[in-house]
Amino acid sequence: MKVAFVYVGPVGDAGWTFAHDKARKAAEAALAGKVKTSFVENVPEAADAERVIRDLVDQGNTLIFGTTFGYMEPMLKVASDSKAVKFEHATGYKTADNMRTYDSRTFEGAYLAGVVAGAMTKSKTLGVVASIPIPEVIRNIDSFTLGAQSVNPAVKTKVVWVNKWFDPPKEGEAAQALLDQGADVLMQNTDSSAVLQTAEKAGKMAFGWDSDMSKFGPNAHLASAAIDWSPYYTKAMQDALGGSWKVEPTWWGVKEGAIDLVSISDKVPASARDKVAEVKKGLKDGSFVIWKGPLKDQSDKEVLKAGESFDVKALLGINFYVKGVEGKLPSAK
Amino acid sequence: MNELALLIASAIASGTPLAIAALGLIINERAGVINLGAEGLMLVAAIAGFATAVHTHNDFLALLAGAAASVLLTAALGVLLIWFNTNQYATGLALSLFGSGFSAFVGVSYTQENLGAHAAAGIPGLSRLPWLGPALFSHHAAVYFAMFLAAALSWFFFRSKPGLALRAIGESPESAQALGYDVRWIRFAALLCGGALVGCAGAFVSVVATPLWVEGMIAGKGWIALALTTFATWRPGRALLGAYLFGGVTMLQLHLQGRGVSVPVELLTALPYLATVLVLVLISRNPRFIAANMPSSLGKPFHPGA
Numbered sequence: 001m002k003v004a005f006v007y008v009g010p011v012g013d014a015g016w017t018f019a020h021d022k023a024r025k026a027a028e029a030a031l032a033g034k035v036k037t038s039f040v041e042n043v044p045e046a047a048d049a050e051r052v053i054r055d056l057v058d059q060g061n062t063l064i065f066g067t068t069f070g071y072m073e074p075m076l077k078v079a080s081d082s083k084a085v086k087f088e089h090a091t092g093y094k095t096a097d098n099m100r101t102y103d104s105r106t107f108e109g110a111y112l113a114g115v116v117a118g119a120m121t122k123s124k125t126l127g128v129v130a131s132i133p134i135p136e137v138i139r140n141i142d143s144f145t146l147g148a149q150s151v152n153p154a155v156k157t158k159v160v161w162v163n164k165w166f167d168p169p170k171e172g173e174a175a176q177a178l179l180d181q182g183a184d185v186l187m188q189n190t191d192s193s194a195v196l197q198t199a200e201k202a203g204k205m206a207f208g209w210d211s212d213m214s215k216f217g218p219n220a221h222l223a224s225a226a227i228d229w230s231p232y233y234t235k236a237m238q239d240a241l242g243g244s245w246k247v248e249p250t251w252w253g254v255k256e257g258a259i260d261l262v263s264i265s266d267k268v269p270a271s272a273r274d275k276v277a278e279v280k281k282g283l284k285d286g287s288f289v290i291w292k293g294p295l296k297d298q299s300d301k302e303v304l305k306a307g308e309s310f311d312v313k314a315l316l317g318i319n320f321y322v323k324g325v326e327g328k329l330p331s332a333k
Numbered sequence: 334m335n336e337l338a339l340l341i342a343s344a345i346a347s348g349t350p351l352a353i354a355a356l357g358l359i360i361n362e363r364a365g366v367i368n369l370g371a372e373g374l375m376l377v378a379a380i381a382g383f384a385t386a387v388h389t390h391n392d393f394l395a396l397l398a399g400a401a402a403s404v405l406l407t408a409a410l411g412v413l414l415i416w417f418n419t420n421q422y423a424t425g426l427a428l429s430l431f432g433s434g435f436s437a438f439v440g441v442s443y444t445q446e447n448l449g450a451h452a453a454a455g456i457p458g459l460s461r462l463p464w465l466g467p468a469l470f471s472h473h474a475a476v477y478f479a480m481f482l483a484a485a486l487s488w489f490f491f492r493s494k495p496g497l498a499l500r501a502i503g504e505s506p507e508s509a510q511a512l513g514y515d516v517r518w519i520r521f522a523a524l525l526c527g528g529a530l531v532g533c534a535g536a537f538v539s540v541v542a543t544p545l546w547v548e549g550m551i552a553g554k555g556w557i558a559l560a561l562t563t564f565a566t567w568r569p570g571r572a573l574l575g576a577y578l579f580g581g582v583t584m585l586q587l588h589l590q591g592r593g594v595s596v597p598v599e600l601l602t603a604l605p606y607l608a609t610v611l612v613l614v615l616i617s618r619n620p621r622f623i624a625a626n627m628p629s630s631l632g633k634p635f636h637p638g639a
Contacts (some may be wrong), residue, residue: 012445127591160590169550172543173347177587180339193447194543216447327593 001241004061005039006052008068010165015191016165017041020067020090021228022211023229030234034241036071053078057085063235063240066090074248078287086240091136093248093316102232105253106136107143107315108283109225110187111278111290112254112261113207116222117185118155120205121148126157128180129188129195131165133330135318137189142322143290144187149324153268157325158183168194179204185222187190196220214263223264225323229255251312254283291315296323340581340588345469345476348580350542352479355557355565355572356486357530362562363490364523365503365630369614370410372555373432374528378403380440382536383546385482387446391542396475399536400529406432407528423450429555431616437548449542450599465599468602473541475533482530483573490569503628512550516635534558538550560609566616566626582608 005024009017023037028037038061044051049071056064057078065088066075072092079087079099087099095101117126126148128141148155152291158181160174171190175198178186186206188195193216199206200217207216208224208279232252239245252258261276291314293304298321304310310318321329354371361368368374382399386392410428413419455471462470489496499519502509506516538554539546557579565571582604617623 010441010444012441014445018445158591158593160587166547167552168545168547169538169543169552173343173584174587176343177584177591180336180343181588182336183591192545192547194545197447197544309374327590330597 001035001063001237002061003035003037003057003063003065003237003240004010004056005065006049006056006067006071007039007041008043008045008070009041009191010216011039011041013166013191014193014213017067019211019227020065020229023233024065026230027233027237030230031237031241035237044163047074050074050077054082057082062086063237064088065236066209079258086245088236095249096288097274098246100247100249101329102236102250102252104227104229105251106225106227106259107139108228108253109259109261110140110189111143111147112279113187113225114144114149115151115279116261116264116268116272117144117187117205117207117274118150118152119269119275120222120267121152121155121185123182123184124154124156125181125183126155127175127181127183127186128157128159129131129171129174129178129186129190129202130159130161131190132163133161135316138321138329139318140189140326142320145322145324146290147279151272155194155324159321159325159327161330162190164190168192171195172198175199175206176202193217195274197331208263214265222268223261225259226262227259228257249289253311254280255286297321298323298325299318335464335467336588338464340584341468341625342471343584344577344581345471346542346580347583348576348578349472349476349479350537350554351558351561351579352573352576353475353482353532353537354531354534354555354598355419355561355576356479356482356569357527357534358558358562359486359527359565359567359569359572360499360523360530363503363567363628364413364499364520365506365628365633365635366414366520366524367421367425367632368407368410368427368462368524368527368531369559370406370432371531371559372553373429373436374403374406374531375432375538375551375555376436376549377406377432378532378535379551380436380443380546381532381537383440383446383448383539383544386448386540386544387443389437391555392447392473396533396536396539399540400532403528403535404525406574407524407531408521410528411524415517415524415635418636419632421632431551431572440546440548443546444548446546448540475537475541479576480573485567486569498626503630506630516637520635531555531558557606557609560613563616563627564612565610566622567628568626579608 004112007017011021024037040052043049063086067090069091075087075089079096089101091103092101130137145157162170162174171194175195179202183202186195186199188209193213196206196217200220206220212224212226214221289309292309294306295304297303378399382395383403384393385398413424459470460466502516510516561575564575
């Protein structure tokens, strides 16, 4: 079976696309002899994407992965013309008879990073360099804050939006602004290592995001919230091979090994490591839930009562800051 | 108060590449040549400087390599503009487009490289002063180079004979030629000096400010530097202050966000560009003011005749 991947960035971006390509190789190795994979990189989220995907269909690929939100419409178009081919779209919400969606619970990684951040901060102020105000990113900022508050209830989080996924100079300047205002542990929902490098230069602390970024800031790096797409890619290819492929959304997290907190620094005390391990164990066996009551939003309004928790639909639509996050959400009216 | 000191520090750091590039472009424009290729030149210099830093771990060599790469391309531009009298605007734009494409092409294998830790910067002793230390005396050497350069160029343009000759060529190349100056070669030399500084600024961005390489990372700094030359009415001191002001506006919007001030992010992101337009409008309202400051032959071809 021929399988193709379409990437938005270069495979060498050290973050998002790098993680997808690593998983592609792992899945091909796991199913050696049964599948042959190929990829096209740097495909913009525009009309070009449709041409590239059609081309991949013509080349005889029967399973095609599109790894960014902006491929949603082009993939739908090609899917309606090529019924014999199966399509997999990352981070989207539209489906067809032969097109389904998958995503990673990155917020679980953000929560685990928050646990470490809460244990390490001295100024009780965390900083997040945020990309674009969509629910995914807001959920990550909130989860990071909730994780930190679970070990250090007085923690506050400051947020600076750069309105880009990938703009290293701006990410670096935003990180500097947060450090100037007293944040001593930084996290980011942007794609480069610039935030970590800025923290390294300033002698402060930060995390890696999407991929293991420890080599970019050996002193500042506390841990990396790394996505591992390989369990899903292997399963999706097996589904297609064995005829069990059907349209259903997949949103895997720590439980399925799709996200993890890796390369935790030696500076992190044993108590925080234990807490991380405990949360991971709870997420795996279902005994621990991140988004549960009692939970208050920024304005002190109760969002979840004790005993309640968010379902998947509510999680996907999160559009508010939890208590402890400072500033106003750009999209909030 | 401490935050203000840090804001000043980051405004200076963020304005430095703008200042160095704008000072280079002022040298060009004082001689009557406009170099619209600045954005592309800075990108080529950024990858040249970054690649050099990866292999040598030496900031100084990296900045030098950035300047050298930019000088090479500027020399080609100079031949076209000065000897072939091609349109300065179209040729400059072409160079800018070439630079951004070419830098992306050669930079592919460097996108994942890491420069490692920098040595602590700053002026020994003075950097320990309370408040003033972190604000003014804890910067990379290139930051002080920009300040020195602004002062040196002010002296050169308005207090030295070669500087006077350069300005004369920018005002009226025909008269300067009648006085015996070789307009073409002096313009070419001015263009190369400017190109070297623009390159130095580009390498500063990828080696010192954000030590990594990404396609298109100059993100409009070359265009802002070009706007700065007019903003500063072609005076080096004003260009330096203008650059710090633009750097300050960029950093201020990030600081305001961090403080939770509720202001539309999109508008804040556009602030440096709006400020440029506003100043352009203000100074252009007085034609005599512009005429008194703007080099008269700017952008016009020169034919030395027989």
